[in-house]
Amino acid sequence: MPLALVETKFFHPRPRHGMVPRPRLDQVLGTRQTRLTLVSAPAGFGKTTLLAAWLAGAADTEVGTRRIAWVSLDESDTGAVAFWSYVLTALERAAPGVGAEGLDLLESGQPVETVLATVLNELSVLPDDVDLVLDDYHLAESPEIQPGVAFLLEHLPPQVHLVISTRADPALPLARLRARGELTEVRAGDLRFTNEEATTYLADATGLELDARDVEALEARTEGWIASLQLAAISLRDRDDPSRFIAGFAGDDRYVVDYLVEEVLDRQPEEVRDFLLGTAILERLTGPLCDAVTETSGSGQMLESLERRNLFVVPLDDQRRWYRYHHLFADVLRAHLLGEHTDRVAGLHRRASAWFHESGEPLDAVRHALAAGDVARAADLVELAIPALRVVRREAVIASWAEALPDDVLRNRPVLAIGLVGGLMSGNQFAGVAERLDDVERQLGLPEAELVIVDRGEFARVPAALEMYRAALALNIAGDPAATIAHAERAFDRAAEDDHLVRAAASALSGLASWTLGDLDAAHDRYLVALAGLEQAGHIADVLGCTIAVGDFATTQGRLGDAQRTFERSLELAEKEGPALRGSADMHVGLSEVARARNDLEAAAAHLRRSEELGEEAELPQNPYRSRVAAAGLARAAGDLDGALSLLEEAVRVYVGDYSPDVRPVPAQLARVQAAIGDLATAREWARSRGVSASDELTYLREYEHVTLARLHLAEHALEGSEPALREATGLLERLAEAAEAGGRIGPLIEVLGLQALAQQAGGDQPGALDPLERALALAEPEGHVRVFLDEGDPMAGLLGALAGRRPEWGYLRDLVEAAHGPSTTTSPSPAKTAIPVDPPRLALVDPLSERELVVLRLLATDLDGPSIARELVVSLNTVRTHTKHVYTKLGVNNRRSAVTKAHQLGLLNRSGG
Amino acid sequence: MNTSGTGEDWYEIHLRGRLDQRWTTWFDGMTVSTDADGTTLIRGPVADQAALHGLLARLRDLGLPLLSVTQVPEEASA
Numbered sequence: 001m002p003l004a005l006v007e008t009k010f011f012h013p014r015p016r017h018g019m020v021p022r023p024r025l026d027q028v029l030g031t032r033q034t035r036l037t038l039v040s041a042p043a044g045f046g047k048t049t050l051l052a053a054w055l056a057g058a059a060d061t062e063v064g065t066r067r068i069a070w071v072s073l074d075e076s077d078t079g080a081v082a083f084w085s086y087v088l089t090a091l092e093r094a095a096p097g098v099g100a101e102g103l104d105l106l107e108s109g110q111p112v113e114t115v116l117a118t119v120l121n122e123l124s125v126l127p128d129d130v131d132l133v134l135d136d137y138h139l140a141e142s143p144e145i146q147p148g149v150a151f152l153l154e155h156l157p158p159q160v161h162l163v164i165s166t167r168a169d170p171a172l173p174l175a176r177l178r179a180r181g182e183l184t185e186v187r188a189g190d191l192r193f194t195n196e197e198a199t200t201y202l203a204d205a206t207g208l209e210l211d212a213r214d215v216e217a218l219e220a221r222t223e224g225w226i227a228s229l230q231l232a233a234i235s236l237r238d239r240d241d242p243s244r245f246i247a248g249f250a251g252d253d254r255y256v257v258d259y260l261v262e263e264v265l266d267r268q269p270e271e272v273r274d275f276l277l278g279t280a281i282l283e284r285l286t287g288p289l290c291d292a293v294t295e296t297s298g299s300g301q302m303l304e305s306l307e308r309r310n311l312f313v314v315p316l317d318d319q320r321r322w323y324r325y326h327h328l329f330a331d332v333l334r335a336h337l338l339g340e341h342t343d344r345v346a347g348l349h350r351r352a353s354a355w356f357h358e359s360g361e362p363l364d365a366v367r368h369a370l371a372a373g374d375v376a377r378a379a380d381l382v383e384l385a386i387p388a389l390r391v392v393r394r395e396a397v398i399a400s401w402a403e404a405l406p407d408d409v410l411r412n413r414p415v416l417a418i419g420l421v422g423g424l425m426s427g428n429q430f431a432g433v434a435e436r437l438d439d440v441e442r443q444l445g446l447p448e449a450e451l452v453i454v455d456r457g458e459f460a461r462v463p464a465a466l467e468m469y470r471a472a473l474a475l476n477i478a479g480d481p482a483a484t485i486a487h488a489e490r491a492f493d494r495a496a497e498d499d500h501l502v503r504a505a506a507s508a509l510s511g512l513a514s515w516t517l518g519d520l521d522a523a524h525d526r527y528l529v530a531l532a533g534l535e536q537a538g539h540i541a542d543v544l545g546c547t548i549a550v551g552d553f554a555t556t557q558g559r560l561g562d563a564q565r566t567f568e569r570s571l572e573l574a575e576k577e578g579p580a581l582r583g584s585a586d587m588h589v590g591l592s593e594v595a596r597a598r599n600d601l602e603a604a605a606a607h608l609r610r611s612e613e614l615g616e617e618a619e620l621p622q623n624p625y626r627s628r629v630a631a632a633g634l635a636r637a638a639g640d641l642d643g644a645l646s647l648l649e650e651a652v653r654v655y656v657g658d659y660s661p662d663v664r665p666v667p668a669q670l671a672r673v674q675a676a677i678g679d680l681a682t683a684r685e686w687a688r689s690r691g692v693s694a695s696d697e698l699t700y701l702r703e704y705e706h707v708t709l710a711r712l713h714l715a716e717h718a719l720e721g722s723e724p725a726l727r728e729a730t731g732l733l734e735r736l737a738e739a740a741e742a743g744g745r746i747g748p749l750i751e752v753l754g755l756q757a758l759a760q761q762a763g764g765d766q767p768g769a770l771d772p773l774e775r776a777l778a779l780a781e782p783e784g785h786v787r788v789f790l791d792e793g794d795p796m797a798g799l800l801g802a803l804a805g806r807r808p809e810w811g812y813l814r815d816l817v818e819a820a821h822g823p824s825t826t827t828s829p830s831p832a833k834t835a836i837p838v839d840p841p842r843l844a845l846v847d848p849l850s851e852r853e854l855v856v857l858r859l860l861a862t863d864l865d866g867p868s869i870a871r872e873l874v875v876s877l878n879t880v881r882t883h884t885k886h887v888y889t890k891l892g893v894n895n896r897r898s899a900v901t902k903a904h905q906l907g908l909l910n911r912s913g914g
Numbered sequence: 915m916n917t918s919g920t921g922e923d924w925y926e927i928h929l930r931g932r933l934d935q936r937w938t939t940w941f942d943g944m945t946v947s948t949d950a951d952g953t954t955l956i957r958g959p960v961a962d963q964a965a966l967h968g969l970l971a972r973l974r975d976l977g978l979p980l981l982s983v984t985q986v987p988e989e990a991s992a
Binding site: 042043044138167168225227253254255256257258327328331332334335336338339340342 | 931932933934935936937938939940952954971972974975976977978
């Protein structure tokens with residue numbers, strides 16, 4: 001992958017030998033940590049060195065070990081996605097299982113607070129202590145990242161500590177933290193070398209016995225500033241007469257670093273001097289890169305020798321491969337370079353750009369090309385980099401280039417211009433996009449000789465891509481499905497016959513617009529074309545993503561067989577492609593839903609287990625919520641309404657939307673369960689917040705919500721005896737039945753007919769109730785629907801029995817009646833055994849959980865954080881953490897989410913045990 | 915933010931320590947002059963407040979103690 005995270009940024013510097021011990025600072029930092037540790041001082045005060053030494057010396061805690069998540073930030077981390085990608089990756093590496101889900105959510109575009117809530121949920125029960133170190137925080141601090149950092153800090157559990165090193169105080173509530181004793185501070189005044197430390201340091205670093213007055217003079221002149229003492233020490237080495245040098249230095253009032261760097265540079269052999277100046281433009285240094293930039297050889301050894309001689313290079317890894325200059329030294333070197341060799345600078349950047357381009361690092365390649373002032377070259381590089389960036393979802397980078405490149409360079413570069421539009425649109429930046437598209441259209445009218453095209457292969461795609469983006473604009477901005485369909489169809493026609501990808505994307509977009517219009521037949525049709533195109537283009541992972549939508553149509557239309565075939569076929573494709581292809585877990589979730597609808601609960605549970613076994617690698621971003629929705633359906637089928645409720649609550653929390661319309665909103669599913677258990681107040685609150693009422697105009701997109709409202713009214717009648725509620729429900733169901741029938745949506749129609757039957761029975765008219773029920777069964781039989789009736793519980797079981805009296809010969813009906821009186825109905829207390837195994841066996845654990853651990857596990861499945869769990873159990877947080885650690889070990893998981901999922905699979909969370 | 919409305923605002927930044935002429939390029943063409951009292955004066959146009967803060971951040975990164983930052987009238991012969 002060309003855009004993997006920069007590994008060296010996770011490198012946690014190790015203390016170097018020959019460091020001055022600083023017990024007074026170790027004492028300030030201590031081993032018992034506050035919520036925030038802030039090391040705030042200008043450049044060159046030894047902040048990073050101090051942290052490295054302190055963390056290396058910090059002892060184990062009484063519960064677990066101490067883990068360090070280290071990120072060295074830089075200017076490219078001011079965007080929220082980049083910043084949190086690094087932070088969560090560092091956390092995940094330090095404590096596996098903590099950051100993975102958050103990273104998925106982040107990648108799928110969830111708000112940072114949602115992402116962080118998930119991470120905090122894991123962190124709060126983490127058995128071990130974690131130090132999250134953000135080094136050089138001032139480089140990344142921006143309005144985009146600041147709210148998230150404040151949120152994280154505010155909710156940090158006690159075993160996790162934030163450590164920030166920075167040159168400027170961060171915009172965090174420092175005064176409040178200070179007042180609460182939650183802040184440890186080390187500032188410039190603390191970091192300055194004392195006379196004693198300076199003496200030790202200079203003796204070590206120079207090997208000279210300096211006399212006390214000299215040390216005092218140096219210390220006074222540098223004011224204990226470590227970087228300048230380091231420079232002074234380098235200058236002092238090999239001097240015959242150190243006192244004279246010190247006198248000269250002390251008597252000069254020039255900027256300390258300037259003076260000393262000049263001293264150091266003057267004493268270097270010419271080649272070292274040239275090397276230092278030539279490489280000053282680089283943010284990271286490695287042998288081959290420096291060779292290319294300085295047009296010399298042997299840079300690798302040069303870097304090693306600089307490090308040995310302590311000449312301001314800092315290693316960035318353990319292999320002596322990457323280094324950087326000490327920031328302060330680099331700044332002064334650059335000033336020298338700019339002042340003395342202005343003419344060389346552009347050439348250096350140009351060669352650096354070329355090297356990074358060859359090494360497959362487009363970000364640095366583009367940055368150096370822009371720094372060289374070579375806009376045309378930068379434009380070429382951006383054009384070439386865009387396809388790969390799109391693959392790894394780094395569209396934010398593309399969007400940032402759209403800002404960096406001047407408009408006139410885009411005037412005759414259609415491939416580049418359309419690529420930038422793609423980057424902007426995927427970040428929901430629509431301003432000015434329509435104008436950019438118009439300009440691309442203008443360029444397409446020009447003779448090809450007037451155009452600059454670097455990526456020929458992409459050029460053929462521009463005409464179709466143009467219409468595609470217009471279609472997307474029409475859908476997202478104008479909210480105009482008809483225009484979307486028109487543009488998408490034009491894109492399809494403009495695409496080359498073998499450009500399966502664009503044709504597939506256009507079909508999908510058109511299908512999506514038809515879907516939002518409720519035209520399911522057209523939508524299904526276009527999506528099938530999209531599926532075939534994606535398959536031909538070899539984009540199997542996208543086939544799987546699209547399959548979910550197709551499966552949803554089929555299910556909505558009541559066609560379980562079609563849904564099953566689509567999922568199975570895509571799964572087959574995926575398995576041919578390799579094991580655990582991204583999206584294959586989602587196919588199992590889809591198959592689980594189909595099996596459950598037919599009451600094959602064993603198969604449904606097996607598919608869910610398979611989805612879990614395949615692991616996060618095999619999941620699309622939607623899987624966390626979809627698999628919980630499926631599991632909730634199973635819990636409900638097993639009569640465990642509380643379990644269903646908590647699974648759906650989790651599903652709401654991890655919900656990730658995509659472009660598809662949300663036709664079965666999870667909050668509405670939650671409201672249905674709330675109504676079923678009699679929590680009418682909460683269900684009513686849902687209806688109020690969604691503004692859904694029985695007098696609304698009915699549209700396909702809100703059909704599920706309206707059916708939910710009808711259920712709520714039925715529950716109000718059943719529990720509160722409200723006659724108006726029953727009348728509302730009856731009227732609404734009648735209109736819903738008409739709409740579903742007119743739209744050919746058999747799935748909802750079956751459900752609504754069943755509800756009409758229940759409503760009539762509730763009104764005292766059982767014979768009249770049997771008519772709609774008979775119709776529902778007739779529609780449901782060909783596809784083998786079962787759960788849609790069984791989930792309604794006892795009243796439905798009674799109706800089915802009555803209908804069986806009228807139609808004793810109907811085999812399908814007999815099976816339903818039999819299943820309805822089995823143990824899996826919602827309210828039936830009958831323990832009679834049937835062929836349907838509801839719970840997977842509860843003996844899968846080699847080492848069973850203790851009662852106490854079971855209690856902790858149940859609390860882990862709730863919203864409570866670590867301290868709240870401790871309060872609930874009236875034990876210390878450490879005890880909770882120890883239990884959690886044991887639970888994780890016994891379940892073979894490493895995080896809270898997996899523990900809860902596993903517990904559901906093992907049936908450990910059912911009410912019976914508590 | 916531009917009070918004159920026509921061009922850039924001029925600023926004068928006073929630092930402790932003496933900076934060489936060479937730093938002129940580093941400071942994007944602002945004039946750098948030193949005083950006999952061992953202080954430095956950086957003077958010139960600044961595009962807007964964001965640019966001013968960028969400039970101050972660069973000074974911070976050099977570890978140069980700041981004495982004052984003042985907005986001054988534009989210089990006729992820049």
